[in-house]
Amino acid sequence: MVKIYIYIYLHKDWLNTMSKLYLYLIFSVLVSKSKAKDLYMECGPRNACGCEKFDNISVRMDCEARHVRLSETCDSIRNISGEVTELFIGGNNLGNFGMNEFHGCEGVTILGLQFNQITRMEENVFKKLKNLTVLDLSRNNLRIYEHGFKTTFIPQTVQILRMKGNFYGKNDNNDLPTYPSFSRLKRLQELHIDGINGVNFGLSYADMNLTQVDISGLVKYSYCNVTEITNTTFQHLSSVKSLNLSGCSVRNIFAGAFINLLQLQTLDLSFNRQLGFTPLSNVSYGLQFTNIKVLNYSHVYTTFGTGTKLYKKDICYLRNTTLKEMVLDNNRIELIETNAAILAPRSLETGYIRQNKFTFGPYILQMGCLEGVKTLYLECPDFQFSPLAYSLEPEDLHENTRSSTSNCPYMAENELQKIAEKNKDCLYYDPKIPVRLQYPRIPPSLQSFYFHDCAMTYKTISIDYKVFPKNNNLSYLDVSGNIFDAMTGHMNNLPELRYIGLSRNYCKAIGLTTLNWEQLENLQLDINFLGTALANSDRANIFDNLPNLKILNLSSNGITTLLSRTFHRLQKLRHLDLSFNNIENFDLNIKPLKNLLMIDLQVNSVHTLKGNIIQQLEQNSKRLNTSFAVDLRNNSISYGCDNLHFLQWLATHEHNFVGFNSYWFVADNSSILSSDDFKRDIEHLPKRCKTYVVLIVICSISVAVFLSIVIGGVIYKNRWKLRYLLFMSKRRYFGYRRLDDETIIENYKYDAFISYAEENIRFIRDRIIPELEGRGLSLCIHQRDFLAGNDVTDNIINAIKSSKKTITILSNGFFRSKWCIYEFNMARMETIYSREDRGCLVIVMLEKIPAARMSAEMLEWIKINSYIEYTTDEEGEALFWEKLRIGIEN
Template identity: 25%
Template sequence: MATSIHRLLTAAVVLGTAALISTYSFHNCIETSKDGQRKAFQCVHRHNKTMSAFVDDLPTTTINLTIGVTPVTHIPRDSFVSLPHLQDLRLDRNNLSDIDYLAFHELHELKSLNLSLNNISQLNPDVFQDLSNLTFLSLTNNQLKQLPETIFSTVLELNTLIMRQNLLTNFSAIATSVSHLRNLRILDLCINNLTSLTHTEVTLPKSLTTLYVCRNNLLTLGCKWSFLASIQVLDLSYNPHLPTKAFAGVDLGNINYLRLRSTNVQIVEFLNLSNIRPEHIDFSGTGINNTDKLKDLCKTMQRKKVKYLNKLILGNNGIKTLSNYTLSQCPNIITLDLSRNEFKPTNCLSFLTGQTHIQSFHAEHNVIRSLPSCKVPNMVQFSNLRDLSYRYNRILLVNKYAFYHTPNLQTLKLNINTIAYLDNLALKNLKRLETLRLDNNLLTDLFAKTFEDLSNLKLLNLRNNRISVIFNRTFHSLGKLTTLDLGGNKITHFQPAGFDGLKNLSKLYLDGNNLKEIDPSHYFVFQDRLTVLDLENNQIQFHPGSPRSPFRNLSKLRDLKLSRQQPYGIAVLPDTLFQGLHSLRSLYLTDNKIVHIYPKTFDDLTGLQFLTLDDCCAGVTQLQPGVFKNLRNLTKLTVENMGMQNFSKDVFGNLTQLRTLQLNRNVMQSIPVDALESLPNLQYLDIRDIPLSCTCLNRLLQNYTLTNPRIQVVYLSTLPCLHDVTQKFYKFDGTVCFIDLGEYLFFCTAAVIFLFTVIPLLYVKLYWKMKYSYYVFCAWFSDQWRSLRDEKEKCKYDAFVSYNSSDEQWVMEQLLPNLEGNGSSFKLCLHHRDFELGRAIVDNIVSAVYSSRKTICVVSRSFLQSEWCSLEMQLASYRLFDEHRDVLLLVFLEKISDRQLSSYHRMRKVMLKKTYVQWPGSDCTDQEQAQDLFWNQLRRAMRTGSRLEREEMDQSAAPSKV
């Protein structure tokens, strides 16, 4: 109760002062930094139309900023002056059409600016004036028709300039604007309306090595001989009217990659006209569509004395067939690409006869229907071939020994075909194969002999086929396999020895199959190696009360995926399900219909760092206390839309390393702050689409989200109230929450009871102490205290006599004559004789006590009942106990029982510390002798000094009665 009140009072103070609010939430952005330094932000799919709505609440430390898919049309001047350290700014996919002068003012550290996919039609000449460190600029997909000549005059560090998909027509103006950019390396002008590369006296920067002018309307080049001398990569593709003669008088000697696809260039004529080396040309889409043209090309390259072609690209030429020895007259080809043609037969690569150096052959996106057997007499062997790809064809069957002529293949890609029949011996002789792609085909069965020769295989992808059963010893030869992908098939079960031989498997993908249960014996063969197991989208169910975990053999498993089990998802997570998975780092349980999670389910997952339970539960979920108690290493937890009704410290309190918590789309109406405070490392909190009530129940939560500088609350300013969506959670009025009449009355009543209980106790215990303190203060205030303390041992009197008026006769007749007369030289202070007239009685008492070496208290029953005597006693005992001065002498005139003295604590304390004297009564047998002894004892006590060391008091002998 006291803690809650303290929090409420703290919240009231903080909320009462607007200047103290330090919300770690942003109106339209989400921080994406990993180090918690508030440096990277994404502001995507927001509906605000002004740039200030995105920028104003961002910290000055921001380095990366993305603002995209918004209706913003205008960037005003000085929009980013509050972000002086910005280095990467993305403003793509908006509706920008107007950028003011100095819109990027003060962004001296900006290195990358992306303005793609907007509606910008013109730019101010000085819009980039302050971007002196800019290295990347993209203006892709806008409406630019021309560029101001000086627009890039200040961005001298620019390295990459992309202006593709605009309406630019004047290449000369573009060349002029970039001519001084000494660091420019890449210039992209594709998809514009350029008709030529005609230019004035300007030259392209010598640093420029890559120029893209594809998909324009080039009719000629129109440039001087040396204009393209520094260019190494030149793309002129998809300029359908560009003729061969356009290259006359143009130096292409430094080009190492040239694309001429879909132009009007006659390739053989071009080779004879230009000084470019043939091996640097991409011949795809250049009209080489038959054997004769290909032979002419080869002969031309021979005349040019080309010995090696590192890459011969012949894609998009409409090639249908190639006869034997077609390429025999070509230079030695290292890589051949025949993709995107109409190529049908391969004839065991007989058209490559004579190309013994070839290492890579790609025939993707063709119409190949089958791969024949290649184990025939006199078959040409391509022993150097390492990479073979037949992806995206129409291959229906692969015959036996289909790759017998390529024994040293390391990568074989047969994926994305219609292979329904793979002969048991189709892959025979591929003993060095390391990667095999058979995914996205129509395979139904795999047998023991299918992979028998693939002893060096490391990756096998069989995803998206129609395999239903894994037979015994299917993979028995794949001892080096590390990754096996069987996802997207129709596997219902594995035969007992289905995984035998997989001694080094570390990643196994079985998602999208029809598995209904997990047999631990299946995974026993790779219990010490498997790190990734994907079982998503199957039909797996777990039974409560299962004695052992189905994953118990997978001690090294790091990633486990169990999401989206069909048709209704996992219903129960037993206590034993994850037993032994101490190495697990990521667990996926998304999209299930779990009705109950046992408290001990996650107990063994001590190393877990990521857990997702999104959409995992059926209806309202009540998480049991302690369900996450051992997940102390968890850093990210997503529990979106799981119907969670409770969020408490008992459930989440042990997640001490949690940094990211996604709670959105749950049904709790309140979130206790103590539960959030138990997460000391929390940095990211998403509570969107939670029906939070704007009542006193969430007043502490409102204050927590507004004042916590450590935790980012996603889009806090847009969170609505449960019963009024027009009201925002962060600013609902909670003033009334602090006026709780019941609590107010309780504390008032408690205070009154406390006072009435304590005051009598204080009165009994400390009455004289307080009264004495009051009198001492009064004396000090009257300037008496200091003078009295300074007198120390120099006193006017030997003793001050404190007595009650009823005992005055004994004092005058006995005490005074025996101490001042009869040969004694003591000087006594008596109040009726020595007190100063007209002076306050308190001042006189204090002066008498401190002006006398001793204080003699004449104790009787009347003395004990006297208020003034008690004060004098208190003063003297203070000097005794607090100042350590031996100043107090007790003289008892009559016998007083211990019961009568029990309430006089100060006197009892003195009697326990000091010797006291008793006046002999009438019952004494030898009264005269007793009185002589009494006076001798008293005079001797009077003669002792007043200084008493603490050690002497603490170690003094027990008191005695004389």
């Protein structure tokens, strides 16, 4: 059976993200069973313990609180593959034991015997453990603080010794407790022991090479009650480099308490809640003579109370130390005395001043005095302390009216002014002159600045905020968790800025030139309200001035719409986080984003990815020789034929999709498919999506063409009929109609309408008009009788309708005139549809015409109906005129 222990630390920033829809915590463990057995296995008596192999040979054996005995545990080691070098057998109520019970444990180098009710130790009890380097005897009943307690049972090979939790007040003889002597342990480097009030580390420690002493009372079941540290408490620990005095109820420290600790590098005085800042001047005085690097002076005030002030005298002597890191967390600091920052040691590189109560003061303008500081933590408390803790904390012994005077020579005004003059970025304020506000100066060496969750409320609107010095080195800036609801101004002079955190700032608007840091690589804008601004075309280009940006986080911004050009200038962008929004149509132009490899779209409403997006991701991956990743968890991905291309691409790139096994798909019938359903069905989807669209389109086009031809043919064949019917309809409903005269049978204006070609005009004038009108007939000649201004077609139809007969003079020129053809066909239609009983069309063949020149309609008409042929013969001509007269009058 494989056991996996996972320890999760949830930072407070993570808790703030609970406003998101979901909180994902994904662990992926890819270990085969055979390999897992090699790493972790059940072992020990009755397989009650657990063994873990490391370095391929060494084994760590965990038998804590497993109800096993020491002898049987050591005896079982021979059955374990590998050499057991670490044995943890605490919490088994072992009691006292002898040397022989370690038979089989000879190879152990680290031994944990804590919490086992041990009251005494035989002198040679660990004789068989010749390589023992770490021994843990904490939380037992050993009388190690009695006079005469012998430590000869501890092997001289031990380098780390833990003996906390063995103090039970006064001994049986009512003698004052004392620290045991470990002088024979020449290799001992770390000592973890209880802190006894008023007890000094005696002369026996002077010859030891201890580098780390821990008397902290913060460890569970440990004990430390050192209320006062005198000049003799640690005077013999000259080799100590790390001294932990946290949680020891310290109230007072003498000025010479640490003078003899010449090698001291780390001093922890945290969680001494009645210590306050008053003894800090004594601490700093003693640290002048050490090699101090780290000072933890946090939590030296109770949680509840009014704000405190840090004076110059408190840190005056720190100016003369080698301090590199200082921690002042949770000390209720509200103000720092003006010019106090000048006394900061030049060696200081990292400062922790978190969870205090800072208010504005001139000290903020003097940050430039911290000339060596590279990292500064100024986070504020973003939570309320539980009132139940009030009664559990010690009484607050400090007064806010404590004196600010001191004999420290460095805090004299002339000295402060001299120190400030050596640093051009350090401002000195003369107490006799009113403070003149200036642009704040940051430490010139500052690289990282953390100032998140301080509820600082500002609107940076249309203002240039200058940061000095101009050539600063600030590369990491975190101002998340404040209230910058509108940022439209500039923050200039940040040439090295690579990271900026603007998360959780209630930001609704960002100016087009606000984000103007050319070297910026990581921009965190999650959990804001930028959705409306990004949907505005006037605000869509706020990222255009970030040519080197690689990571952009816009998670949880209420984004519904993104314009295609929003990110087109971010050519070096690699990671785009748009998770926890409400994006439905993800249609960005990512073609310019040649380095984009990760798109986080989890918890949106995305149905598909466009072809240009997946194509660009593939191209980027190939060019950069690395894989791309997309996160589409908790999106309603469409599963249907319309999305077939993307679904097939998704199936072939499953390994590129984060958390693919938790994906779900929405089919066309609204049913939900899991990732497993998707894998089983995707192969069959293309078959169901086969369509006959092309065939249907071709058939439809063919039918349309066929019908067009048929209809066109019918229309062409009946074109004259349609023209005639159209005109008659028009005339019937819109034209003028004469009232019929019931007293006469025929009501025609003309006896005949003469239809002829223009080239036969002489024949009409010289022969037709004189002969027919001389016989008393009325003729309609278009050149003479058509109404000017009327449409030609209207004149023709009116002439046909107003004439008893239409005389068509056929000649070769007749067929060259479209109007002659029109007149013939309209007269033909008139005969067929209006005068079929007596006809109105009379054809005169003026000259011989080849049949090939005639239309099918004319040939058919001549074939069925008689016509009159003109001749110039004298007798024939007389007969022609007689036939023509009779044809008109009948």
